[in-house]
Amino acid sequence: MKEKGTGKGRMAGKLISAILALLLGFLGTSCSEGTAADETGGMTNADAVSEGGTADTETGEEKPDSLPELDYGGRTIVIHSRGDSVAEIYTDGMTGSVVNDIVFERNTLVEDRLNIRIEVFEAEGWQKYDQAITSLAASIYANDSAFDLVAGWSARIPSLSMLGCLYDLAGLDYLELDSPWWNQTCRTELQLGNHVYFLTGDASMSFLSAMSVYAVNHKVAQDNGIENLYDVVREHRWTVDYVNGLTRNIYRDLNGDGQIGSEDAFGLTTSSVNDADGYLQGFHATMSVRGEDGYPQFSPDLEYLGSIAEKVYELTWGNPGCLTDTGDMTDLDCFKEDRALLAVTRIGDVTGRFADMESDYGVLPYPLFDESQNSYGTRLQDGVSLWCVPIDVRDADMSAAVLEAFGSQSFRTVTPEYFDVVLKNRYSRDVETAQMMDLVKDSVWITFDSLYNESIGYPWHYLRYMMMSKTKNFSSFWAACENVYRANYEKTIGQLRSLDTSLDASIYN
Numbered sequence: 001m002k003e004k005g006t007g008k009g010r011m012a013g014k015l016i017s018a019i020l021a022l023l024l025g026f027l028g029t030s031c032s033e034g035t036a037a038d039e040t041g042g043m044t045n046a047d048a049v050s051e052g053g054t055a056d057t058e059t060g061e062e063k064p065d066s067l068p069e070l071d072y073g074g075r076t077i078v079i080h081s082r083g084d085s086v087a088e089i090y091t092d093g094m095t096g097s098v099v100n101d102i103v104f105e106r107n108t109l110v111e112d113r114l115n116i117r118i119e120v121f122e123a124e125g126w127q128k129y130d131q132a133i134t135s136l137a138a139s140i141y142a143n144d145s146a147f148d149l150v151a152g153w154s155a156r157i158p159s160l161s162m163l164g165c166l167y168d169l170a171g172l173d174y175l176e177l178d179s180p181w182w183n184q185t186c187r188t189e190l191q192l193g194n195h196v197y198f199l200t201g202d203a204s205m206s207f208l209s210a211m212s213v214y215a216v217n218h219k220v221a222q223d224n225g226i227e228n229l230y231d232v233v234r235e236h237r238w239t240v241d242y243v244n245g246l247t248r249n250i251y252r253d254l255n256g257d258g259q260i261g262s263e264d265a266f267g268l269t270t271s272s273v274n275d276a277d278g279y280l281q282g283f284h285a286t287m288s289v290r291g292e293d294g295y296p297q298f299s300p301d302l303e304y305l306g307s308i309a310e311k312v313y314e315l316t317w318g319n320p321g322c323l324t325d326t327g328d329m330t331d332l333d334c335f336k337e338d339r340a341l342l343a344v345t346r347i348g349d350v351t352g353r354f355a356d357m358e359s360d361y362g363v364l365p366y367p368l369f370d371e372s373q374n375s376y377g378t379r380l381q382d383g384v385s386l387w388c389v390p391i392d393v394r395d396a397d398m399s400a401a402v403l404e405a406f407g408s409q410s411f412r413t414v415t416p417e418y419f420d421v422v423l424k425n426r427y428s429r430d431v432e433t434a435q436m437m438d439l440v441k442d443s444v445w446i447t448f449d450s451l452y453n454e455s456i457g458y459p460w461h462y463l464r465y466m467m468m469s470k471t472k473n474f475s476s477f478w479a480a481c482e483n484v485y486r487a488n489y490e491k492t493i494g495q496l497r498s499l500d501t502s503l504d505a506s507i508y509n
Contacts, residue, residue: 064408064411064412065176065179065404065405065408066176067174067401067404067405067408070113070114070115070401071114071115072114072115072116072398073115074115074116074117075115075116075117075398076116076117076118076119077116077117077118077119077148077149077398077399077402078119078120078121078146078147078148078149079118079119079120079121079147079148079149079150079151080121080123080136080146080147080149080150080151080152080390081120081121081122081123081151081385082123082124082125082126082129082132082151082152082153082385083122083123083124083125083132084125084126085151085153085206085383085385086120086122087099087100087103087205088103088151088204088205088206088385089103089120089151089205089385090103090107090118090119090120091103091104091107092104098417098418098421098422099205099418099422102413102414102417102418103205103414105413106406106409106410106413106414109409109413110402110405110406110409113405113409114401114402114405116402121146121147123135123136126153126155126383129153129155129156130156133152133156133157133159133160136150136160136165136390137160137163137165139390139392140160140165140390140391140392141165143392144392145392145393145394147390147393148389148390148393148394148398148399148402149387149388149389149399149402149403150387150388150389150390151203151204151385151386151387152385152386152387152388153382153383153385153386154198154200154382154383154384154385154386154451155382155383155451155453155454156454157198157386157388158190158197158198158386158451158452158454158455159454159455160197160388161192161197161198161388161496162455162492162495162496164391164499165390165391166197166198166388166389166390166391167197167388167389167390167391167393167396168194168195168196168197169196169197169198169199169388169389169400170191170194170195170196172389172396172397172399172400173397173400173401174397174400174401174404175199175400175403175404176404177196177199179404179407179408179411180411181201181202181203181407181408181410181411182199182200182201182202182407183199183200183201183207183444183446185444185445185446186198186199186200186201186386186446186451187199189446189447189448189451190386190446190448190451191294192294192295192296192496193293193294193295193496193497193500194294195499195500197388198386198387198388198451199386199387199388199403199407200384200385200386200387201407201411202407202410202411202414202415203387203403203406203407203410204384204385204386204387205410205414205418206383206384206385207380207384207385208347208418208419208423208441209346209347209348209351210346210347210348210380210381210382210383210384211346211347211378211379211380211381211440211441211444212274212275212278212281212344212345212346212366212378212379212380212381213344213345213346213347213350213363213364213365213366213378213440214243214342214343214344214345214363214364214365214366214367215335215342215343215344215345215350215354215361215362215363215364216229216341216342216361216362216363216364217335217338217340217341217342217343217359217361218359218360218361218362218429219338219359219360220250220265220338220339220340220341220359221341224250224341226246226341229362229364230362230364230432230435230436233364233365233376233436233439236368236371237371238364238365238367238368238376239367239368239369239370239371239373240279240283240311240312240315240367240368240369240370241311241370242367243268243315243342243367244311244314244315244319246267246341247266247267247268247315247319247321247322247341247342248267248319248320248321248322249267249321250265250266250267250321250341251264251265251266251267251320251321252264252265254339260320260323262323262331262334264323264339265339265340266321266322266323266334266339266340266341267319267321267322267340267341267342268315268319268321268322268323268340268341268342268343268344269322269323269324269330269331269332269334269335269340269342269343269344270316270322270323270324270325270330270343270344271324271325271326271327271330271344272316272324272325272326272327272464272467272468273327273464273467273468274381274464275330275344276312276316276463276464276466276467276468277379277381277460277461277463277464278344278366278379279308279311279312279366279463280308280379280450280460280463281366281377281378281379281380281444281445281446281447281450282365282366282367282368282369282376282377282378282379282445283304283308283368283369283373283377284369284373284374284375284377284445285301285304285305285308285447286300286301286447286449287299287300287305287447287449287459287460288300288447288448288449288489293497295493295496295497296448296449296493297493298485298486298489298490298493300459302474302478305462305474305478306474306475306478307369308369308463309462309463309466309472309474309477310472310474311369312463312467313466313467313470313471313472314472316467317467317470317472323340324467326468326470330343330344330345331343332345332349332353332354335361336353336354336357336359338359342364346381347363347423347437347440350363350423350427351422351423351427354427355427360429360430361429361433362428362429362430362432362433362436363428363433363436363437363440364436365377365378365436365439365440365443366378366379375443376439376440376443377443377445378440378441378443378444378445379445380444380445380446380450382450382451382453386451387403389403419437419441423437424437424438452492455488455492456485456488456489456492457484457485457487457488457489458485459481459485459489462477462478462481465477
């Protein structure tokens with residue numbers, strides 16, 4: 001086994017040039033944007049995801065990974081977690097709740113397998129997570145070796161990679177990055193040059209719950225003579241234009257006041273913030289291309305981004321059948337009370353707020369841009385947990401082994417139980433909804449731009465800014481912002497590139 005996470009004085013010296021100049025300046029400003037909106041995350045959101053098959057989920061004895069027999073002598077593994085997501089990582093004991101108990105069982109199996117004890121450090125929640133990042137970076141810079149793993153909020157944790165605070169996971173023993181319990185799109189999109197700083201997948205229960213979807217009220221659909229929307233999805237006709245035409249004809253002035261208001265009936269209820277962001281992933285938008293060195297280069301397709309803005313504006317503000325909130329509080333009560341055909345929401349809301357709904361409902365993916373788009377796209381709200389290893393850990397390979405065991409065990413027991421039982425059987429009202437959930441999961445669209453959005457100046461939020469301002473003039477909006485976007489993007493990539501030369505290669509290899 002390679003020795004990593006040792007030689008603390010040597011490592012601290014190497015970090016000074018990469019971190020000290022950046023720590024106060026960058027972290028003080030990178031999270032100051034006031035438009036993060038409600039990144040609810042947390043554990044009314046819960047989840048796990050993987051791409052691949054299943055294994056024995058009863059005994060926990062099968063090991064579908066390549067970890068050897070390891071014994072860490074009862075050492076305590078401390079995981080740094082966002083305060084509102086602790087429940088996806090740790091629980092004190094069995095309570096009878098399905099989600100709680102599968103987390104507890106997963107941890108017990110991992111602890112017994114590696115002879116470790118898992119503890120969680122509960123940092124601030126999303127609203128004050130910039131403070132958590134600053135404190136965490138300071139701890140790493142001081143070489144405290146306080147944390148063995150970090151499960152960080154995906155909107156802000158990427159800033160640590162820019163400071164040289166994280167191990168390159170591709171250089172650690174025991175991690176099999178191409179395993180089905182690690183989301184491969186995230187892995188490839190967040191790979192920078194030859195470095196991989198973050199992983200997510202089955203080890204993050206916030207993965208499934210953070211997926212954005214369209215919910216459909218079957219009673220409203222039947223009352224309005226709507227065709228089977230599952231067939232529309234399967235036949236590749238589920239486009240934004242189809243949704244626009246469908247929903248504008250369903251508006252009803254229920255209170256007779258002649259004004260469009262929340263007490264009326266609608267075809268669609270949505271918000272202009274997080275829900276607007278989802279169309280970028282839904283339409284497979286990107287703002288960068290990969291250079292020969294493996295780093296992203298800012299290269300937005302302005303014609304396509306402008307077309308997206310026009311279509312989303314027509315749906316959200318040019319459609320009398322769409323109830324749009326300028327904040328991030330979609331009127332889900334309207335949907336639950338059978339006054340809306342469709343509601344844009346997240347899986348976490350489906351499993352929670354719709355559980356007591358009297359009318360049958362289903363789940364659909366975000367629509368296509370048009371029928372020429374090859375496949376559907378699912379937004380993964382940026383509240384998902386990204387896993388990483390701080391560079392000051394006591395034993396980086398031990399951290400890697402724990403993370404691999406965490407992912408592998410979650411793939412075998414947490415995901416099947418949570419997704420297949422809780423989501424697809426308990427909360428889904430029909431077999432076709434379960435199939436749609438599989439489609440949504442398989443369509444997750446992650447990009448470097450979407451997860452590093454805060455670090456590169458928020459270009460991925462251009463659509464929410466336009467919808468919040470009720471404007472569809474993309475050219476004017478982009479002209480006012482492009483220079484700032486490009487400068488921030490190039491600064492971020494420059495900082496990430498500099499790590500290749502400013503830090504000794506032995507840290508990563």
